Amino acid sequence: MTSEATATRTVTLEVFRYHPERDDAPSFQSYEVPYREEWVVLDALNWLKDEVDGTLSYRWSCRMGVCGSCGMMVNGRPRLTCNAFLREFMPGPIRVEPLRGFPVERDMVTVLDDFMGKLTDVKPWMIREQEQPVEEGEYRQTPSQLADFKQFSMCINCMLCYAACPVYEHEDEFIGPAALALAQRYNLDSRDQGNAQRQELIWSDEGIWDCTFVGECSAVCPKHVDPAGAIQQAKVEATNSFFLSFLPFTPPGMGR
Amino acid sequence: MPGPLPRQKSNTWWNQRWAYRIVLLRELSSVAVAAYVVLLLLLLVSQVREGEGAFASHVDVLTSPLLWIVHLVILAFAQLHSSTWFALTPKALPLKLGGRRVPDALITAGAYGAWLAVSAVVLVIVLVVA
Amino acid sequence: MRPSNEPFFWAMFSAGGMVTALLLPVLVVITGFLVPAGVVEFAQLESLFDFWPVRLVVFGVVFLALFHAAHRIRHTLKDLGLRSVATPLAVVCYLGAIAGSVWAATVLV
Numbered sequence: 491m492t493s494e495a496t497a498t499r500t501v502t503l504e505v506f507r508y509h510p511e512r513d514d515a516p517s518f519q520s521y522e523v524p525y526r527e528e529w530v531v532l533d534a535l536n537w538l539k540d541e542v543d544g545t546l547s548y549r550w551s552c553r554m555g556v557c558g559s560c561g562m563m564v565n566g567r568p569r570l571t572c573n574a575f576l577r578e579f580m581p582g583p584i585r586v587e588p589l590r591g592f593p594v595e596r597d598m599v600t601v602l603d604d605f606m607g608k609l610t611d612v613k614p615w616m617i618r619e620q621e622q623p624v625e626e627g628e629y630r631q632t633p634s635q636l637a638d639f640k641q642f643s644m645c646i647n648c649m650l651c652y653a654a655c656p657v658y659e660h661e662d663e664f665i666g667p668a669a670l671a672l673a674q675r676y677n678l679d680s681r682d683q684g685n686a687q688r689q690e691l692i693w694s695d696e697g698i699w700d701c702t703f704v705g706e707c708s709a710v711c712p713k714h715v716d717p718a719g720a721i722q723q724a725k726v727e728a729t730n731s732f733f734l735s736f737l738p739f740t741p742p743g744m745g746r
Numbered sequence: 747m748p749g750p751l752p753r754q755k756s757n758t759w760w761n762q763r764w765a766y767r768i769v770l771l772r773e774l775s776s777v778a779v780a781a782y783v784v785l786l787l788l789l790l791v792s793q794v795r796e797g798e799g800a801f802a803s804h805v806d807v808l809t810s811p812l813l814w815i816v817h818l819v820i821l822a823f824a825q826l827h828s829s830t831w832f833a834l835t836p837k838a839l840p841l842k843l844g845g846r847r848v849p850d851a852l853i854t855a856g857a858y859g860a861w862l863a864v865s866a867v868v869l870v871i872v873l874v875v876a
Numbered sequence: 877m878r879p880s881n882e883p884f885f886w887a888m889f890s891a892g893g894m895v896t897a898l899l900l901p902v903l904v905v906i907t908g909f910l911v912p913a914g915v916v917e918f919a920q921l922e923s924l925f926d927f928w929p930v931r932l933v934v935f936g937v938v939f940l941a942l943f944h945a946a947h948r949i950r951h952t953l954k955d956l957g958l959r960s961v962a963t964p965l966a967v968v969c970y971l972g973a974i975a976g977s978v979w980a981a982t983v984l985v
Contacts, residue, residue, distance in 0.1 A: 510748040566763060594751040601750050634845030656759045656766065660959060690879075699882040702951045703834065704769050722838035725886055732883035757957050773952040779896050780945035782904060783938045784976050790907050791934065792983045794921045801918050808912040817908030824900040831897035838890075857897075865902035872906055876920040 499525040501576055502583035503534055505546065508594055516594070520583070525576055531586060532560050532571040548598035555712055558648030562598050563587040568653035568710045589653040605649055608665050611691060612673035617684025629681040642675035642720050644713040651707035651717050663696040667707035667717030670698060674720040693728045701725075772830045778823035786820070832857035885947050885970070892944025895937055903937075931984040938980040946973035 500522045508516035521542060523534040532550055539546045550560040553572045560571045565585050576584065592600035622629065651667035652658050658666045673692050676682045691697055701721045708718040734740075756762070760770045793804040807813065836853035910916045924930050950969040958965050 508751055510750060516751060591753055593753045596750075632845065634842065637842070637845065637847055656955060659753075659759060660755050660955070660957075693880060695880045695882065699880050699886070702773075702955055704766070704955075705834070706765055706769075708837075709765060716837070719837035719840070722834075723840065725883075726838055728880075729883040729887050729890075733887070760956065770952070773948055773955075776945040776948035776952070779900060779941050780949070780972075780976070782900065783941045784979070786907055787903065787934070788938060788976075788980055788983055790911065791925060794918070794925055795983065798918050798922075801921070805912055805914075808908075813908075814912070817904060821901060821904045821908065824896070824904050827893075828897040828901055831893050861898050861901075864898045868899065868902045868906070872910075872916055872920065872924065876924040 501525045501534075501580065503531075503538070504583050504585040505535075505538070505597075506585075506587040506594075507546075507597055509545070509596055518585070523576075525580070527575075527577055529576045530572055531562070531564055531569070531574045531576065531579075531584065534576060534584075535571065535586070547596045556646060558646035561589050561648045561650050561653070563590055563653065568650035570648060570650070570712050573712065589649055591653055591655070591659040592649070600649075602649070604662075605647075605652060605666070605669070608669045609647070609672070612665065612669045613684055613688055614669070614672040614676055616676065616679070616682050617687060618681075619683045631680055635680040638680070639675045639678035642671045642678070642715055642717075645672055645675075645715050646713055648712065650710045650712065651715075654706035654710040656704055656706075657700055657702060661696075661700055664700040665691070665697050667701075667721070668715075670701075670724065671715055671717035671720040674724050677724075692724060698724045698728065772826060775823040775827040775830075778820045779827060782820050782824070786817070828861060832861070885943070888940065888943040889947035890944075892940035892942075892947075896941045896944060899937060900941070935977075935980050935984050939977045942973040942976045942980075943970070946970050 503521045503523050504518045505521060506516060507513070507519045521538055523537060526533070532553065535546065535548055536550075548560070548562065548571075550572065551557040552559075555570055555573045558570070561568060562571050563569070563586070564571065564574045565579060568589060571586070586598065588594045588598045588600050592602070592604070595601050645668055647668060649668065651671075655664075655667055658664050670692065673688050677685050677688060677692075693699075698721050701718070703718055703722060705718045708714075708716040711717065760766045790804065790808075793800045832854050835857050836848075836850035839853070840850075841848040841853060906916060911921075925934075946969040950966050953965055954962055
């Protein structure tokens with residue numbers, strides 16, 4: 491009896507609509523969606539697309555918080571729609587919009603080129619001055635060395651942190667939270683030797699110095715990466731290096 | 747064919763969520779910091795340096811209800827600055843002991859400990875030693 | 877890409893932030909409440925400021941507090957929409973901090 495009662499309960503979804511070939515301006519369209527306790531916002535969108543309006547456009551893939559493609563603004567906050575339960579927002583209405591700060595291709599589909607470009611700019615991969623031959627074995631690492639960067643390696647490139655960042659919203663050149671955190675992830679990795687190659691960009695005004703530690707990037711991160719922490723730690727390193735560069739000698743351990 | 751909707755910039759971003767409003771208040775605490783050190787701390791010191799008469803008339807001004815309220819507001823902002831600063835300290839300065847990261851809460855607690863100690867030392871100097 | 881001069885200002889901002897976080901609440905209590913209440917009297921304050929290390933510390937606190945505030949106000953105004961005048965804004969903010977520090981020096985010498 492209860493399952494039937496919940497099946498007939500509904501919730502209003504206010505969905506952002508924009509089809510450039512049809513609309514001059516974006517608008518919101520309201521839909522009544524069945525409410526189920528175990529449904530997430532993505533389930534509701536999938537139901538809409540299957541049952542009501544096949545033109546509704548959005549990205550999704552894994553439905554389990556790993557692929558990072560279903561990020562949208564839910565009631566004004568960046569969320570992975572696959573882990574935003576309808577029950578959090580009851581009695582509704584629930585407003586669904588594309589991630590903030592990105593151009594919109596169609597409905598909730600954003601243009602990712604800017605982020606993708608910045609991501610590759612920071613070279614988020616292992617850089618070695620000289621590759622060690624395979625016969626010499628793997629690059630070994632202690633648990634303590636792993637702990638230095640592990641948190642920053644959990645990023646799934648979902649861009650929620652960009653949508654939460656007012657600096658990125660207003661500064662086109664800002665490299666932004668996820669890319670800076672990933673740069674720090676490799677810089678802190680004892681096996682990596684690419685620090686010098688990343689430094690010029692990371693330590694520039696458009697890199698860490700545009701950040702004013704609003705901190706919402708870390709608050710909305712579904713993977714607890716803490717980009718704000720990564721950026722502040724990079725600021726400390728950049729500042730130490732700035733003052734040490736005035737010394738007539740290189741202090742021990744600062745050779746990098 | 748029309749292209750994608752360009753990215754939107756809002757001048758009222760800071761008023762759109764509570765998290766942003768609190769961050770703005772945190773940043774505005776610096777206005778209270780600057781106003782305090784110039785208008786209240788330095789002015790008081792200059793009156794003390796001038797002599798007992800100047801100091802006495804300055805204290806008369808300080809006892810007015812308006813300045814009492816001003817000080818209360820500044821104290822609130824100063825405390826907001828201290829609390830937010832200590833909360834964010836472990837983010838910028840993570841500590842490692844024995845190969846493990848010290849929990850953020852412990853670093854923040856240490857900062858509060860230092861804050862208590864410094865406050866006590868200043869009070870002892872002003873009230874007891876001087 | 878030009879290397880940033882931000883590390884210098886950020887270092888001042890951070891040092892000032894830490895110093896004010898530790899000291900300001902107790903200083904406000906003393907100068908704003910204990911002095912007008914008569915708990916701290918003229919003789920105490922006079923003997924305190926006759927001791928030059930105290931004056932030096934007060935100058936250090938004022939100097940760092942002003943640079944902390946100047947940096948923070950600069951970046952806050954930038955975030956609130958003054959991005960197009962970022963350079964003059966920075967100049968005005970830091971000049972303000974320098975002016976305040978000069979006044980502090982004349983009061984405390």
